[in-house]
Amino acid sequence: MQIHGHVFKIGFQGDLFAQNALINMYGKCEEIEFSCAIFNQMDQKSVASWSAIIAAHAKVGLWYECLMLFGEMNSEGCWRPEETTFVTLLSACTHLGAIDLGKCTHSSFLKNISELNIIVQTSLIDMYVKFGCLAKGLCLFQMMPERNRLSYSVLISGLAMHGRGQEALRLFSEMLRQGLEPDDVVYVGVLGACSHAGLVDEGIRCFERMITEHGIVPTLQHYGCMVDLMGRAGLLREALELIKRMPIEPNDVVWRSLLSACKVHHDLEIGEIAAKNLFQLSSQNPSDYVVLSNMYALAKKWDDVARTRIEMARKGLNQTPGFSWAEVSRKVYKFVSQDRSHPKWDNIYEIIHQMEWQLKFEGYSPDTSQVLLDIDEDEKEERLKGHSQKLAIAFALIHTSQGSPIRIARSLRMCNDCHTYTKLITAIYEREIIVRDRKQFHHFKDGTCSCRDYW
Numbered sequence: 099m100q101i102h103g104h105v106f107k108i109g110f111q112g113d114l115f116a117q118n119a120l121i122n123m124y125g126k127c128e129e130i131e132f133s134c135a136i137f138n139q140m141d142q143k144s145v146a147s148w149s150a151i152i153a154a155h156a157k158v159g160l161w162y163e164c165l166m167l168f169g170e171m172n173s174e175g176c177w178r179p180e181e182t183t184f185v186t187l188l189s190a191c192t193h194l195g196a197i198d199l200g201k202c203t204h205s206s207f208l209k210n211i212s213e214l215n216i217i218v219q220t221s222l223i224d225m226y227v228k229f230g231c232l233a234k235g236l237c238l239f240q241m242m243p244e245r246n247r248l249s250y251s252v253l254i255s256g257l258a259m260h261g262r263g264q265e266a267l268r269l270f271s272e273m274l275r276q277g278l279e280p281d282d283v284v285y286v287g288v289l290g291a292c293s294h295a296g297l298v299d300e301g302i303r304c305f306e307r308m309i310t311e312h313g314i315v316p317t318l319q320h321y322g323c324m325v326d327l328m329g330r331a332g333l334l335r336e337a338l339e340l341i342k343r344m345p346i347e348p349n350d351v352v353w354r355s356l357l358s359a360c361k362v363h364h365d366l367e368i369g370e371i372a373a374k375n376l377f378q379l380s381s382q383n384p385s386d387y388v389v390l391s392n393m394y395a396l397a398k399k400w401d402d403v404a405r406t407r408i409e410m411a412r413k414g415l416n417q418t419p420g421f422s423w424a425e426v427s428r429k430v431y432k433f434v435s436q437d438r439s440h441p442k443w444d445n446i447y448e449i450i451h452q453m454e455w456q457l458k459f460e461g462y463s464p465d466t467s468q469v470l471l472d473i474d475e476d477e478k479e480e481r482l483k484g485h486s487q488k489l490a491i492a493f494a495l496i497h498t499s500q501g502s503p504i505r506i507a508r509s510l511r512m513c514n515d516c517h518t519y520t521k522l523i524t525a526i527y528e529r530e531i532i533v534r535d536r537k538q539f540h541h542f543k544d545g546t547c548s549c550r551d552y553w
Contacts, residue, residue, distance in 0.1 A: 118146045125154025143174070149183045161190035165199065181215055188221040195507065197229045198428045216242070220249045227256030230505060230532045230539050247278045255287035260539045261549045263295020267304075282314050289323035293330055294538055296552050301327045322352050329359025330552070334368045350379050354386060358511075361389050369393050384415035396467070420510040424490035426497045433493070436484040440493070449492040450483055453523060460522050465515035487516045491523060491531065501529070508535040512553070521545050 102120055110116045117140055124132040133154040140147060148171040155163045168187055184207065191200035204222060207214060214222070219242055227235040239245070239253050250273040257266035270288050273280065280288075285308045292301030305324055308314045321344055328337035337356055341348050353376045360369030373390040376383075387410040394402040410417075421434045433440070440446060454462075466478040487508060494504040512535045524531055525545035533540045541548035 112141065114140075114142060114144060114147070118144065118150050121147065121150040121154060125150060125157050128158050130154055130158050130160070145180065149180045152183055152186055156186045156189065159193070161193045164190040165194075165196075181217060184218045185221045188218075188225045192225045192228050195229070195423070195425070195430065197231070197425065197505075200225050200229065216244055216246055216249065220246075220252055223249065223256070224252045227253070227259065230260075230534060230541075232256060232260045232262075232539075245276070247273070247281065247284065250278065251281075251284045251287055254284065254291060258287055258291035258294050258538075260541070261294050261553070263291040263297050263300075266291030266295075267297070267300060280308075280312055280314075282317060282320070285312075285314060286319050286323060289320060289327065293323055293327040294549075294553075296331055298327060298331045298333070318346060318349055318352065321346075321348070322355055325352055326355045326359070329356055330362070332359075332363045334360060334363060334365050338368055338371065348375070350376055350381055350383070353379070354383070357386065357389055361393055364393075364396060366393050366397055382413070382415065384410060384417040387415060388417050418509075420486060420508070422486035422490040422509070423507040424494045425505045425507075426494055431490070431493060433486045433489040435486045435489075436481070437486065437489055442493075442496075445496060446489055446492045449496055450488060453488075453492065453526075454483065456526050457519065457522050460526065462519065462522055465513075465518065467514075482515055485513070485516055487512065487533065488519060491520065495527060495529070503530040503532060506531065506533045508533060511536050512540065517547065517551070517553075521547055 105111055105113075105116050105120070117136055120136050121133045124130070124136070133151060137143070137147065137151045148167065152164050152167050152171075155161075155167065164186055168183075187203055188200065191197075191203055204225075207218065219238060223235045223238050226232075226238065235253065235256055239249065242249060250269060254266045254269055254273075257263070257269065266288065270280070270284070273284070285304070288304050289301055292298070292304060301324065305316070305320065308320070309316065321340070324340060325337045328334070328340065334356070337359065341352060341356065344352075353372050357369055357372035357376065360366070360372060369390065373386060376386045387406055391403050391406040391410075394400075394406060419434050421432055424431045424433070431440070437443070438447075464479045464482045466475055466482065487506060490506050491504060494506070498504060512533065517540070520531055520533065520540075520542050522545060523529070524542045531542040533542065535553075537553060538549065540553065
């Protein structure tokens with residue numbers, strides 16, 4: 099800011115290069131108001147000016163504004179933005195979950211640019227795999243004339259998100275054959291792929307190879323992946339021992355990963371140890387208390403449920419209810435459990451009633467163990483009917499054409515009942531349903547799921 103003052107003193111405040119540099123500087127310092135003030139006062143704006151202000155908004159996560167600025171840039175006739183701006187635009191589409199806008203951006207690139215460089219191509223792959231369009235990402239990767247370490251890393255992580263662990267390991271082997279040296283980021287993707295696919299032995303070998311062969315010192319992320327790998331496989335004691343042996347202090351992410359695994363495998367003893375360590379780290383994450391409370395509820399320890407909930411209230415922690423999004427006709431619709439706020443909620447619940455009736459003929463029985471409340475079985479079944487994922491699927495079935503895929507996103511991990519329910523729906527209605535929960539993608543088709551019931 100002192101240098102900015104000198105710019106004024108010597109009369110350079112109207113210099114284009116100085117203004118661009120100031121926008122860039124304030125943007126990187128996350129002082130978006132100052133960047134905007136300079137940009138709005140400019141008499142003349144170059145491509146670099148637009149690139150700098152878009153980057154400044156991206157730095158603070160204002161993704162929608164990035165896209166709006168790009169639209170203004172186009173209308174002013176500045177259509178040759180810098181390559182970094184292309185990458186920012188794709189990141190904006192990815193963060194906003196705007197798949198149609200992402201496809202339009204890709205189309206614009208192809209129309210206006212003779213050849214996409216390796217960074218933009220990699221960003222496109224990243225965008226498509228995070229949209230759940232893994233086949234498109236794989237196709238773009240195969241078409242790349244040149245690949246670097248980042249290209250492999252993005253696709254390895256993408257395959258991990260989609261539960262394709264074996265393919266991710268084969269791609270990693272191909273990367274090594276190409277003479278590309280892996281770094282710590284690549285190994286996070288590799289270990290994540292092993293974790294999502296239940297490849298415990300392969301994950302342990304990769305972890306050891308990372309240290310001995312490639313000389314990479316494990317970070318908290320790598321240890322977190324290993325705890326997740328063992329936890330998903332039910333090796334909870336082994337995961338706890340690994341945490342105890344860590345040469346670095348475990349953080350909340352590591353303990354939270356263990357706590358989540360304990361909930362899945364119903365191990366209250368180790369779950370209490372994980373929760374205790376989380377609380378000692380002064381965790382202000384309400385989900386930690388909710389997970390522990392739900393584990394007590396599953397064990398029917400209602401006094402402990404009440405004690406945990408009271409502690410949450412004493413600390414002023416409120417858990418945001420889980421929700422699901424359904425993408426229909428280029429719009430995103432949000433649903434929470436037992437939601438009746440939608441203008442057509444009566445139609446949604448009518449289709450849910452029809453779905454439940456048809457599911458019974460397929461042998462579906464509601465998994466009431468997923469309702470962690472001290473209420474009778476009939477009320478538990480009614481609550482299961484109103485889960486946000488089921489509401490989103492019902493809405494999408496009403497408002498999309500027969501045979502088209504349905505895309506759902508969830509804020510929380512999918513419960514067992516919703517997983518079984520969605521598999522059967524795809525068989526009955528002959529629709530593909532792609533669900534992204536907090537952990538990974540699930541591709542449901544013909545009564546099966548890509549995760550092979552391991553998630």
